[in-house]
Amino acid sequence: MNNQIEALFTTALGLQPPWHVAKVELNTAKRRIDFEVEHTGKRAACPACGVEHQLIHDRVRRSWRHLDFFQFEAWLHAEVPRVQCSGCGKTAQLPVPWAREGSGFTLLFEALGLSLCRELPVTQAANQMRVAPKRLWRRVRHYVEVARAKDDMSGVRHVGIDETSVKRGHQYITVVHDLAAQRLLFACPGRDHQTLGAFADDLRAHGGDPARIEHACIDMSAAYAKGIGQSLPSAQISYDxxxxxxxxxxxxxxxxxxxxxxxxxxxxxxxxxxxxxxxxxxxxxxxxxxxxxxxxxxxxxxxxxxxxxxxxxxxxxxxxxxxxxxxxxxxxxxxxxxxxxxxxxxxxxxxxxxxxxxxxxxxxxxxxxxxxxxxDGRSNAYVEAMNGLLQKAKSAARGFRDPENFIAIAYLRMSKLKHLPQSPLVPAIPRDYGRYRHVC
Structure with a gap:
C-alpha cells in the first residue's frame, strides 16, 4: 500500500526517473505533509559542460515549499547529487525538475504566488501563502525581469507617455504604453527628458527602433517634449x-x-x-x-x-x-x-x-x-486609466517604500508579458459549462 501511495505522489508531482517519491510523512497536528524525493542514478551528465556518465561525487540535502496538498502545508526534501566532472574538472549540483536553482520554493508554488500578486497586494498574497512578503517580492522581480528580457517590442509605433506618483514628496515614475496593443512598455523613476532616453535604450534592447516610433501622445510637459525630440526623432507629438x-x-x-x-x-x-x-x-x-x-x-x-x-x-x-x-x-x-x-x-x-x-x-x-x-483619434485615456489602477494598487498596498517594487507590480499587471509562469489553478483543458445549464 505504501508503494502505491508513493507512486501516486510521484505521478502527482510530475516526477520522472531517476527521481521518485521514496517516503511520505503526514503530521496532522502540524497540518503538514513532507515528501522525501530520491535520485536513484549512480551517474549523471555534468550540468556545467554536458559530458555524459559522470560519477556522483556527493549529495546535498535541500528542501522546498510546495503547493498545499488538501489542507496540509507541503514540503519536498531531497538529497541532490553533485557531479564531479572528468571533462571540465568542476563539481556541480544537478538541477531539480521541480524548482529553479537557488529557490526555496517549487516552480508551481512560485507560479501561484505570481497569480495572486496580479490581483492582491503582495503582503496580502504572502499572508495567504504563509510566507514572508520579502521572499514573494524577490520572486515577482525575478520573473518580471526574465519575462521582459524575452519581450518583443519590434512592432511598437504609437506610444502614450505620462507620469504617476509613487509616494508623497513629489516622487514620480514615467510610464510609456503601447497605444495600439494597450500594454505597458516601460517604467522608470523620474519624469524628466532623460527618462525617454532610457526608454529608447530599453526599446532597442527588445528589438524595437526609436526612429520608427511615429506618434507620441503626452501632456503639455516641456521635459517630455524635449525627450521625444532627442530620443524619438521621427515621432509626431500630440496633446490629447x-x-x-x-x-x-x-x-x-x-x-x-x-x-x-x-x-x-x-x-x-x-x-x-x-x-x-x-x-x-x-x-x-x-x-x-x-x-x-x-x-x-x-x-x-x-x-x-x-x-x-x-x-x-x-x-x-x-x-x-x-x-x-x-x-x-x-x-x-x-x-x-x-x-x-x-x-x-x-x-x-x-x-x-x-x-x-x-x-x-x-x-x-x-x-x-x-x-x-x-x-488623430488617439489619446492617453488608456494611459490615465492604467495610472488610476496603479494608484488603486498603491492604496491597497498602503504605499510602496521601494519604487522598483511599484514598477515590478506595474509590469506584472499591465505589460501583458507572455513568458510568465502559468497559474497552477488554471485547468489544462477549458471546461464546457454549457452542458450544465439545464441543471440550473
Missing amino acids: RFHVVALANAAMDEVRREEMRTSAAAVREAVGADSKKTLRQLLWGMRKDAASWTRAQFEAMHWLQRSNLKSARAWRLKQALRLVYREARDSNSDAIALGALTKWMSWARRSRLEPFKRLAATLKEHLGGVVRGML
Whole structure:
C-alpha cells in the first residue's frame, strides 16, 4: 500500500526517473505533509559542460515549499547529487525538475504566488501563502525581469507617455504604453527628458527602433517634449483631449474659487434662499457632463446660465472647448480644427478671466500638437486609466517604500508579458459549462 501511495505522489508531482517519491510523512497536528524525493542514478551528465556518465561525487540535502496538498502545508526534501566532472574538472549540483536553482520554493508554488500578486497586494498574497512578503517580492522581480528580457517590442509605433506618483514628496515614475496593443512598455523613476532616453535604450534592447516610433501622445510637459525630440526623432507629438480639457476644468475651478472668495456675499445674495445647497450643486454640476446632472444640479446650472457671474462665463468657455473638439473630430480637417481652436483662443483672451487667458497662451504655444491631438483619434485615456489602477494598487498596498517594487507590480499587471509562469489553478483543458445549464 505504501508503494502505491508513493507512486501516486510521484505521478502527482510530475516526477520522472531517476527521481521518485521514496517516503511520505503526514503530521496532522502540524497540518503538514513532507515528501522525501530520491535520485536513484549512480551517474549523471555534468550540468556545467554536458559530458555524459559522470560519477556522483556527493549529495546535498535541500528542501522546498510546495503547493498545499488538501489542507496540509507541503514540503519536498531531497538529497541532490553533485557531479564531479572528468571533462571540465568542476563539481556541480544537478538541477531539480521541480524548482529553479537557488529557490526555496517549487516552480508551481512560485507560479501561484505570481497569480495572486496580479490581483492582491503582495503582503496580502504572502499572508495567504504563509510566507514572508520579502521572499514573494524577490520572486515577482525575478520573473518580471526574465519575462521582459524575452519581450518583443519590434512592432511598437504609437506610444502614450505620462507620469504617476509613487509616494508623497513629489516622487514620480514615467510610464510609456503601447497605444495600439494597450500594454505597458516601460517604467522608470523620474519624469524628466532623460527618462525617454532610457526608454529608447530599453526599446532597442527588445528589438524595437526609436526612429520608427511615429506618434507620441503626452501632456503639455516641456521635459517630455524635449525627450521625444532627442530620443524619438521621427515621432509626431500630440496633446490629447483629456489633458487639454483637464486644463480647462482647472481654469474654470480657479475662476469659481476666486469668485467665491472675493464675492461670496454677493453670490449668496444672488442665489437667494438655500444658497449653500445651490452652491454645492454648482460645484459638481460645472464639472460634470450635462447628461450626468441630477435634478438638483440641473436646476442649479439653469440658474447659473441666467446669471452674470464670472463662473458662468468660465463654464461656457469650458463647454465651448469640448464642442471645438467634437467639431474637429466630425470634420477631420486640419483647417476646420485650427480655425475653431483659433476662435476659441480669441474668445478666451477677451474673456477677462486670467486663468483662461493663460490657457489660451499655453494652447497657442503648443498649437500644432493640440490640433494633431484633435484629429488623430488617439489619446492617453488608456494611459490615465492604467495610472488610476496603479494608484488603486498603491492604496491597497498602503504605499510602496521601494519604487522598483511599484514598477515590478506595474509590469506584472499591465505589460501583458507572455513568458510568465502559468497559474497552477488554471485547468489544462477549458471546461464546457454549457452542458450544465439545464441543471440550473
